[in-house]
Amino acid sequence: MELNELLFFDRMPRMLPVYETLRNELAQRYPQMKITVGKTQISFRSRYIFAMASLPVRRIRGCPDEFLLVSFGLSHRLEDERILRAVEPYPNRWTHHVVVTGSGEIDSRLMRWLEEAHQFSMTK
Template identity: 50%
Template sequence: MRVDEIEFWQPWPALLPLYETLRDALVERYPDLRIKVSKTQISFYNRHMFAMASGPWRRKKDWPRQFMLVSFGLAHRLDSPRVAMASEPYPCRWTHHVLVEQKEQINAELLSWIDEAYRLSAEK
């Protein structure tokens, strides 16, 4: 893991292991993965950005205090209780946000959604 990735999580050190679990899974799955760290998120790219991880910069009243927000784009809206928020910034482009509080939540279901986002991004 790069230094800038580690530094990103300094305000929330308990979330670094969650990020590391997600990052390791994505690095293993996608050999062409590129990672870009910005002030508010860490973005994952193939040809285009397909997923992001961020800390609890903004949180709704009923959300937990500590969580990693995993976001990804799909061509359709997911119907899952795991999706905390979804928006359609462009026609047929849905951004989904999933709250991750435990490593076990970075599971086959979440990774299958990210796989779909990866494929969609690669096809653009």
């Protein structure tokens, strides 16, 4: 893991192990994947960005105080209780946001969604 990834979690260090689990799962599936650390999010890309991880900037009603927000894009809207929010910034491009509070939530269902997002990003 790069230093800039570690520093990203300075204000919420309890979420670092959750991020590490996500990062490791993605790196295992997509060894050529690139990781870009910005001020507000960490992006995972192959051809294009297919997933992002971020920390909450402000309190979100109904969410815990600390969590990792995992976001990904699909061609359609997913309906699932784990989806905090889904928005369509462009026609047929839906961005989904999932609240993750522990490493156990980086499970097969989330990874299936991220696989679908990866495939979608490769067809843009």
